[in-house]
Amino acid sequence: MSLLRVTDLTVSFAGRTGQDPVRVVDGVDLHLDAGETLAVVGESGSGKTVTALSLLGLNPTAPTCTTTGSVLIDGTEVVGLGERSWQRVRGSTVAMVFQDPSAALNPLLTIGTQIADAVRAHEPMSREHARRRAVEALDLARMPGAKGRLGQYAHELSGGMRQRAAIALAIAARPRLLIADEPTTALDVAVQAEIMGMLGSLCSDLDMGLVLITHDLGVVAGHADRVAVMYAGRLVETGTAASVLRDPRMPYTQSLLAATPRVDGPARQRLTAIGGRPPNPRDRPPGCPFQPRCPVAVDRCSTTVPPRVDLGQGHSAACLLVEQRPTIEPPTATIHSGPAVSGDVLARFDDVSLSYPVRGGVLRRVTGHVHAVRGVSLSVTRGRTLALVGESGSGKTSLTKMLLRLEKPDRGVVSYDGIDVAKPDRDQVRTLQREVQVVFQNPYASLDPRMRVRELLAEPMKVHGLDTAEAELAGLLRDVGLDAGALDRYPAAFSGGQRQRIAIARALALRPKLIVCDEAVSALDVSVQAQVLNLLADLQQQHGMAYLFITHDLAVVRSVAHDIAVMREGQVVESGPAEQIYQDPQHDYTRSLLAMAPGHPSSTAAGPAPAAGLETASQRSTA
Ligand code: SF4
Structure with missing residues (x-):
């Protein structure tokens, strides 16, 4: 008997008065055995989190939310349980790990x-x-x-x-089933690998099942036994991780794989972004819900809902063309052509060190120092992308803060275009404010929700006396793929990817020569991430600016960086052209970072790679 068996699960939320209920999860079937990991993947709005919450009875109760179908966990039917019964089941039979551990722990x-x-x-x-x-x-x-x-x-x-x-x-009360919702998204690659490895061991040691909710196909390849791909509330493809990643049969799964940066792919590869957005559950198109975005759709896709077709060995896919095997190939030839190496240094860190005082005792006296950056020498070349990689606490953010004048070095010099960043005169301060811009990780926090897009773009331009005419603002939006109609809307009206585009447009408003991208795509869905990475590459070609790209995601680095600097404990342990570092890493730490990257073929890998070049856990274990 399966540890988890979900049959025809449907979750509907009540609409406004007079409106029909909205089906957010629509007829989902899943199953999971003890000791197994099932990854549920899909973009934001695919219904994967509502599905997970249904397994824990955490969706709102009727009449706000109605759940039908069957969810059997360890033989117990949980659909229709009252809150008292759920309190017994939650924790002891099924438990959840959230993306943000602070939300689960009482401070x-x-x-x-x-x-x-x-x-x-x-x-x-x-x-x-x-x-x-x-x-x-x-x-x-x-x-x-x-x-x-x-x-x-x-x-x-x-x-x-x-x-x-x-x-x-x-896991304290030894549940049989653990649901983990993006448990490692906010963590760096080393901690991510440790936590995922630990969750896998827990499954086998405690004979527990793990449902992993994720948008990261690299994590799926490395840690899942089986995969369920969701789109617009429906299960559109499922099977073993090996069969789904090696031979995806639904164009949506293929599109997700083609949009995923590959740590073992060609350098600076242009990603295949999925156009458009998932449909609003209130306004799904008739026929196949993926039809408006599907590059291989035919006429009947807009009228006929595709049933899920059994392809054998537990693999099934919902596509009208499944027998014809439509394929969306990951790109191989379209590479961003970087600018010629001019050797013209734009920003330079020259033997830079930075430490923070540690205070203790009642009087908060300085009791020691943490050396965040130690003797770093690096340069950012005009028109090129330097990726700073390393674990949390490696010093990459502290290094960048010195360039942004948020910290002063204890020793050494940080310079930008001949300006000593720690001692600029008045004119030089304005030059730095104009020419060095930042795009942050969280577009929800970096845009003032009370300002319209027009004001967000015009604000820095006015400070620097630039023309804020309608045509200028519309041109900035056009550069980032948005139309002028967005000018009079507030950030809340946009999706995460669109907000990040607005944040990039705001950074572009002052025509910078250097943009610091601080984990700028790590909060985005893989499809939106591909759009933003392609956009950044296009803008670099168009305007010739340099990027200092701070990230823990080595697959993203592979698709954007000309040069890489690997930081550890405040020092640069290896730096050089990206291709050289990926092909022939010299430092043990660089090698271990690469080996830990999800989807990286480790030294024990063997056999043909799946479609996206993502090696699966089962392939590794049988190698
Ligand atoms: S049914 Fe049609 S629109 Fe839907 S995935 Fe298949 S080919 Fe694309």
């Missing part, structure tokens, strides 16, 4: 108290016994120094450790 209680309380909520036991169980759970989550963490609060832990504490909390 006012110690880690030990929270985990012990979670255990005692399901099993009567002494405090001492619950405390031992808490240490066990932390050990299982591979928390270093588990016993010593019991008295700590969430804010005292790093991001990776906080996620381990949240996982320990979720």
Whole structure:
């Protein structure tokens, strides 16, 4: 018997008065055995998170939300359970790990108290016994120094450790099924690899099933046994990770794979972005919901809803052309042609060091220093992209802060186009403000929600006395693929990808020569990420600006960087042309970072690669 069997799951949310309910999840079937990992993938709005919340009874109750169909977890039907019954099931039978561990941990209680309380909520036991169980759970989550963490609060832990504490909390009552919603999206590559490896071990050690909600196909390839691809609330393809990634039969799955940057692909490869956006659940097109975006659609796709066709060995796909095997090839030839190497240095870090004081005691006296950057020498060449890669705490953000005049170096010189960034005169300050711009990770936080796009774009231009005529503003939007109609709307009216385009347009408004992209695409869906990466490459060719690209995603680096600098513990351990670093990394740390990157063919890889070049976990384990 399957540990999880979902049959014809449908979740509808009530519409406004007089409107029909909106089906957000529509007839989904899933199954999962103990010890297995099932990845549920799809863009934002595909229904994957609502599906996951249904497995935990966390969707709103009727009449706001109606759930029908069947969800059997370890033999128990959970659709229709009342809240009291759910309280028994949640934690002991099924538990969840969220993307943001801070949302799962109570900031006012110690880690030990929270985990012990979670255990005692399901099993009567002494405090001492619950405390031992808490240490066990932390050990299982591979928390270093588990016993010593019991008295700590969430804010005292790093991001990776906080996620381990949240996982320990979720598994403390030994659930049979764990749901993990983008558990590693916010973490760097090394911590991501450790956490995913640990979740996989937990499944086999505790004979538990894992449902992994993710948009990262590299993570799917590395860690999932089976995959369910969702689009517009429907299950459109499912099968083993090997068969779906190697031989995707639904054009949407193929499009997702073609849009995914590959750590083992050609350098500076143009990605195949998926045009358009997923449909609004209230306004789905008739026929196949993917039809408006499908590059191989035929006439009947707009009238006939494709049934899911069984392709054998558990692989099925919902496409009217499934027998004809339509294919959307990942691009191979269209490479961004970078500008000729001029050797003309735009920004330079010359033996730069930066440390932060550590304060302690009642009087907050300085008790020591953390050396964030140590003797770094690097340069950013005009018109080229330098990617700064490294784990959290490696010093890449501190280094960039010195270029942006948010920190002053303790030693060494940071210069931009001949200006000493730490000691600019008045005119030079204006030059730096105009010519060096930043695009941040979170487009939701970087745009003032009270300003219309027109004001967001015009604000920095007015400060620098530039022309803010309608045609100028419309031209900026055109550059980033938006039309002038967007000028009078507020940021809330746009999707995440469109907001990031607006943030880029705002950065372009001052015609910069250098743009710092601080994890600028890591919060975006793979399809939108491909659009933004292509856009950044096009703008570089058009305007010749340089990018300093800070990221932990080595596949993204592969698709954008001319040059790479790898940072560790405040130092640059390796730097050089991107191709050289990917083909022949010299430093052990660079090699280990590359080996940990999702989708990277590790030294044990063998056999033919799946369609997107993503090696699956099962391929590795059988190699
Ligand atoms: S049914 Fe038609 S529109 Fe839908 S994925 Fe297949 S070919 Fe594309």
